[in-house]
Amino acid sequence: MFRLSPQVRLRRGPDGSCWAFRLDSGEHYELNETAYETLAALARGDDQVSIAHHLAGEYGITSGRTEVDVEELLTTCVDEGLVTREE
């Protein structure tokens, strides 16, 4: 189960750019739209399966493909301290 770290804030800049900010370290990450929407959904309490299903519908691709992509993105975000993995 992935969760957005409580030390992370997501923001859109005035120019539409998407950002994740770590309040504990000051690091900031510019995100693409899909990564931003994925983390925003996580912050709303969605789980990775429902996020993958939503993305599959939005982009017209299989859930199997988006599940792999979401897992990969969230694993990277865990490494960057943006997301925590809870068993």
Add this chain to the structure above:
Amino acid sequence: MTEIAPGDEFYFQWHITERCNQRCAHCYHESYSSRGELTLPELQDVFAEMERALKAWNRIGSFSLTGGEPFMRRDELYALTDLLDSSDAVGYYDILTNGALIGSDDVGRLRDSAKLRRVQVSLEAPTPQDNDAIRGSGSFATTLSANDRLKAAGLEVAVMMTIARHNKDSLSAMIDLLAEHGVDTFATERFIPEGAGAELGDAMLSSEEARETFELVHRLGVAERRLRVLMYRPLFALVDRDDPTVGAMCSVGTNALTVMHDGTVYPCRRLPIPLGNILEEGLFKIWYDSEFLWKVRDPGNIQGCRDCVLVPLCRGCRAMAHFASGDCFASDPHCWKAESCSA
């Protein structure tokens, strides 16, 4: 001392005390008390937090150490200048002071500071009578005396003049006076009726007076060869948008913060909206999580600026808007371009 490219800089205005030996009529302070003043270890913690932020953001810090009167806390001031001198996150710092407490020992101490760019003092008029009416009896003489001693030691000195209705016509004479005294830099700010200065509300320039003043400062500054006239302030871009040394975006929300004597953080000293306390929330939470800062970063939220072609260069002064209208997202009341836009 390292000059910093604008995009690499983050500026901290750091008020280490509210106490002051003078009571200037136009001052933005409301209280001159030591209540809440941070101890030296707490000030050192504040600097550690600033340094941490500068490194995380890959910015070089520029600082103004001020008060109140910073020499009211001489030991703490020098402890901090030692810290700044030794930090690789710091490009340079200025000390903003009224100069009255600077003795010969101080001049020697300041001369040895590795990253001190300049000492800034203030005058409001080129005559003792007019200056002292605002800054207090004897302040004209003590300020110029401080300047002369600092200059004799080879230090760089800037003079700040707060422009209001009562002194706007003395700009040219002021520059002549400063040039005679070897002052390096002349800076101006508009009077904002806040703090103790709220009592002088009718001293605020009208829009027409502000326009005339900006154009005069620009004319004098461009022609001046004896000292540098700073023009990197909001609204100067209206006078000459093509000169990169003229005009500057309001730094609120972009590359500056003010830290008060008790650790309270403001977006700007002239815009005293508390964003948090640096020792309690830390700078990252304040900078990334403040709804106010996110709102002010979006020019679309600033009336009169959102459709202006100068929005990448200016956006007016949010503090002036705040104290003139009660709404810091309103037009800068001195912006003569906003007037023509709405006509």
